[in-house]
Amino acid sequence: MNPIRLVIIEDEPLAAERLQKQVEKLKLHTQILAVLESVSQAQKWFSQNPSPDLVLSDIQLGDGISFQIFEKQLVTCPIVFTTSYDEFAIRAFRVQSIDYLLKPIKQEELENAFQKFLIHQKMAQAPWQDFQNKTYKEKIQMY
Numbered sequence: 001m002n003p004i005r006l007v008i009i010e011d012e013p014l015a016a017e018r019l020q021k022q023v024e025k026l027k028l029h030t031q032i033l034a035v036l037e038s039v040s041q042a043q044k045w046f047s048q049n050p051s052p053d054l055v056l057s058d059i060q061l062g063d064g065i066s067f068q069i070f071e072k073q074l075v076t077c078p079i080v081f082t083t084s085y086d087e088f089a090i091r092a093f094r095v096q097s098i099d100y101l102l103k104p105i106k107q108e109e110l111e112n113a114f115q116k117f118l119i120h121q122k123m124a125q126a127p128w129q130d131f132q133n134k135t136y137k138e139k140i141q142m143y
Helices: 013-025 039-048 067-072 107-123 126-132 136-142
Strands: 004-009 030-036 054-057 079-083 097-102
Touching: 004 013, 004 039, 013 030, 013 107, 030 039, 039 067, 097 107
Parallel strands: 004 030, 004 054, 054 079, 079 097
Antiparallel strands: none
16 A cells, blocks of 8 residues: 655744654554655745655645745645634635634544545545646646
8 A cells, every 4th residue: 555645844843843743643554755844945836846645745834825835826635724823714725725623733633634545545536546646737628
């Protein structure tokens, strides 16, 4: 079985480390591809790499809000938002969000978010997976 390829977007190093440990506690086969700290760093990463399977993203980052990443980039994978603010919940579901977790994140809530992801993944069709694995530039070239 292939690992679940994750990207974490979190500008607070301690919060990023805590989230990584919580993911490890789930005992799923995961691979963290990148821990990104800013909107600009994430935009660059997504434009140069194939889409991960799942993104765990804070909303308030040092150089803006993470919606700037998802509204400007062709990010086709599911997103779980991890934030201290409940005011962005409606907006989150307009950009591939499958869950919205308020900090401090409870282990059970993270586990439920991963269960949603696994269900979403099972429902995905093979041609969609092929599209999802392309870089942003490859997707644009298709059109």
